[in-house]
Amino acid sequence: MLWLCTWFILLLTSQSLARGLGDTSSLASRRTAPYAVQQPPLTTDWTEQVGTNPWPEYPRPQRQRSEWKNLNGIWQYQAAASLDAVKSPPFGQNLTAEVLIPSCLESGLSGIQATSAVYSWFRTTFTIPNAWRAQNVLLNFGAVDYEATVFVNGQQAGFHRGGYFAFTVDITSFINATTNNELLVYVHDPTDRGNYVIPIGKQRLVPSHIFYTPCSGIWQSVWIESAPANYITQLDLSGDMYGQVNVTVHSASEHSTAVQIAILEDDSVIACADGTSNQPFQFHVPDPNLWSPESPDLYNVTVTLGEDMVSSYLGFRTISRGEVNGIQRPLLNGEFTFLFGTLDQGYWPDGLYSPPTREAMEYDLRVLKDLGFNMVRKHIKVEPALYYRACDELGLLVIQDMPSLRLVENIQESQQQEFVRQLDLMVNQLKNYPSILGWIIYNEGWGQITSYYPEFALTERVRQLDPTRLVDSTSGWHDHGAGDFHDNHHYANPQCGTPFYSTPSTPYDPSRIAIQGEFGGVGHNLSIEHLWNNQAAINTINQTYEMDADLDAWNARGHMLLTELQDQVRQYACSGAVWTQTTDVEGEVNGLMSYDRRVKRVDVQQWRDDIQGLFEAAAERVG
Known part of the structure; x- marks a missing residue:
């Protein structure tokens, strides 16, 4: 119609x-x-x-x-x-x-x-x-x-x-x-x-x-x-830890056209290959430097189709899951990598969804990287492409949420189908970025149909569109066993891969990777010059999960919670966690930074030490 x-x-x-x-x-x-x-x-x-x-x-x-x-x-x-x-x-x-x-x-x-x-x-x-x-x-x-x-x-x-x-x-x-x-x-x-x-x-x-x-x-x-009249409409490009490059060059014409691709390092061509448009093809790059948070190596790429030439880039890495000492773990380049990041909402008081400048957008990511985080959960928002480029360059893994539907009791089939169509758009638009580790389909049941379990079919759909990533089918609850993660949300204390849990979370499922999809959320109020000066928002500050009297107490509470998480990493099956959150947003005052980014709540050395302690605990757990 x-x-x-x-x-x-x-x-x-x-x-x-x-x-x-x-x-x-x-x-x-x-x-x-x-x-x-x-x-x-x-x-x-x-x-x-x-x-x-x-x-x-x-x-x-x-x-x-x-x-x-x-x-x-x-x-x-x-x-x-x-x-x-x-x-x-x-x-x-x-x-x-x-x-x-x-x-x-x-x-x-x-x-x-x-x-x-x-x-x-x-x-x-x-x-x-x-x-x-x-x-x-x-x-x-x-x-x-x-x-x-x-x-x-x-x-x-x-x-x-x-x-x-x-x-x-x-x-x-x-x-x-x-x-x-x-x-x-x-x-x-x-x-x-x-x-x-x-x-x-x-x-x-x-x-x-x-x-x-x-x-x-x-x-x-x-x-x-x-x-030109026949131009490149979409480029699917990825490289794995063994040097295999997978390419599909989509074109404006249905007719097959010769394609050439070259991989460059320091402006020198290190590999090239020929293929055909609209059909997948593969070739091999010997001994590439692998992409990781510790070493985010990227290679420039040129792709030519007839008279059209585009520039791109890729990182060589493999994301998978596997059993390590009897526990399901996320693997990056074949090694267990503990995932620790923030709930990153991407809101700005002057631009809302639009960061004021590229420098401002990258500022948040650099603050996280400097503290020792190796991941962000991009929370129910899709960012400008340059955000993901920055994560690729800095070495920050991304777990990407699908923006959720409005919260209503009954989702109509037409509304569900539109959600699915846009889920496809998101995966196809973002799947080339090396930093993206996985996809989240539903957050806390928002827009999730519960009369049947659509997350199983949607998980397979996402895997078909992008077989190189993990899928977190239901972050928080309404978990029926789909996807690669068992994802617990709990405030303020973590309950990551543990034998203790609370409603609406579900018992840890040892057949999947355990991740604490949200925890923390401890708040600390600020003076009006650093708050969203809207009375309705100010009136909701007391709805924050937990409020601390001053910055010393806020940092002490953060230390307690991260120490508790360290214990769960050492004793149980915790493979990753997401701290709420990068910055305050409007009436929420539980960020590592204020909404205007002018106040950093964190005791930098304390947080660096505590975050490093998480990675050390994970290394001890796997021996």
């Missing part, structure tokens, strides 16, 4: 154009309110550094083209009244206000700081470099939340649904090569409005404690690039 809806919209649009838009001169010349950063409830040290040309970096590091043009910056924005607005695009008209792209409309950095952004129009113009005139032109979006209808020069060029995923529109047939081009994007983002049940993670129209301000609109980078 989607094709029919699209046809209907195109018909109405063409009829509107045929009738003419009437006198639009006043609309075309009307004043658009200029952009200015709005005052959010809290800022960061990067807020004033963003400027009007944000995120200048090439946004897609694993399939990078040399001929590209960044469209980030100042666009125009206008609220729309309803879904029907898409039938009457404001072609050739100035919109009411300037907006910063990329950004969440609800954020201060957007310049809008909307409180309700369900229906929205975005507009910009662009020109095509002369050198691209004989090429196809591709329009790329890093992510738009939630549904995006794309118009170029008065014609619908594309549609995408899913607020966390990149998409590309081939706009070659819609553009003017010699003049300005108008780009209009209509965005519908219901979040948890009405009867909508869609993947939203922790976004809520009415935030409350563990649920936060939503993000609507174009919140990741937008760019155009040139490519």
Whole structure:
């Protein structure tokens, strides 16, 4: 039925154009309110550094083209009244206000700081470099939340649904090569409005404690690039600990085309191979340096299909599970690696879902690496591609959550199927990053159907899409035995692979890997200049699992809990754990850092010693 809806919209649009838009001169010349950063409830040290040309970096590091043009910056924005607005695009008209792209409309950095952004129009113009005139032109979006209808020069060029995923529109047939081009994007983002049940993670129209301000609109980078008519649409690329490289080069044409791939080290080609597009092939690289948190070695890659060439990279490593001294363990390059990371939610007070800058985004990861963490659990959010590139470079393993559905009692089959479709999108989009260790399908039963056990079929589906990773089917509870992990959540004390547990957790299952998917969560209040200055959020601070009187007590409590976890690693089957959390978020004050990143709660040396103690305990346990 989607094709029919699209046809209907195109018909109405063409009829509107045929009738003419009437006198639009006043609309075309009307004043658009200029952009200015709005005052959010809290800022960061990067807020004033963003400027009007944000995120200048090439946004897609694993399939990078040399001929590209960044469209980030100042666009125009206008609220729309309803879904029907898409039938009457404001072609050739100035919109009411300037907006910063990329950004969440609800954020201060957007310049809008909307409180309700369900229906929205975005507009910009662009020109095509002369050198691209004989090429196809591709329009790329890093992510738009939630549904995006794309118009170029008065014609619908594309549609995408899913607020966390990149998409590309081939706009070659819609553009003017010699003049300005108008780009209009209509965005519908219901979040948890009405009867909508869609993947939203922790976004809520009415935030409350563990649920936060939503993000609507174009919140990741937008760019155009040139490519030949037959271009690389997707690159599946991985290397294992034995030097085998697995490749599938997907192309815009169904016809088979010769493909060449080269692996480089220090700008020297160390291996190359030939293959065919749209078909998997393999080749071998002798004695590669293996990727690990201790030594995150990466190799540059070039891939050529006809006239199209993209740059990429890979790391050689093998992720698996195996029995070590009678206990199921996660293995990296054949060795048990104890996993210790934080619940990393990726929220920013000035940008919400959008980090203010690349430097800011990487700051969090560098703080974790410096303390000795070797992993992050990316919690029910998908980050910009450069986040995963940073994890690859720093040597931080990633356990990636699927953004959860809204919490309702009964999930409809159509809602479940859309969740599954977007789960596929996530795995296919992220599976090339060496740092990703595993996938989480459901978090704490959110959006999980319990009348039957869909996690078994979904686990197999994920394994078919990506047989190189582990799957944590149900993180927290409603665990029926699916996947590679038995994942316990318990606050504040850990219960990792132990014979003691509490509702709603389940008894440890020795046939799977034991991981403490969440624990800690101890809180410590701050003065107002470091808090999300929203009274509703402040009123929920006392809902934090545990509150400590001062930083000395907070650090002492952290030491107690990590010491307890060390004992469980030594005595039982614990293979990994996730501390809650990297930073405070709105009404939650249990981060290693404050929400504005200006306060580090951690006694650095104490935490380094305690974290190192976990790895030492794991080494003692396996002998």
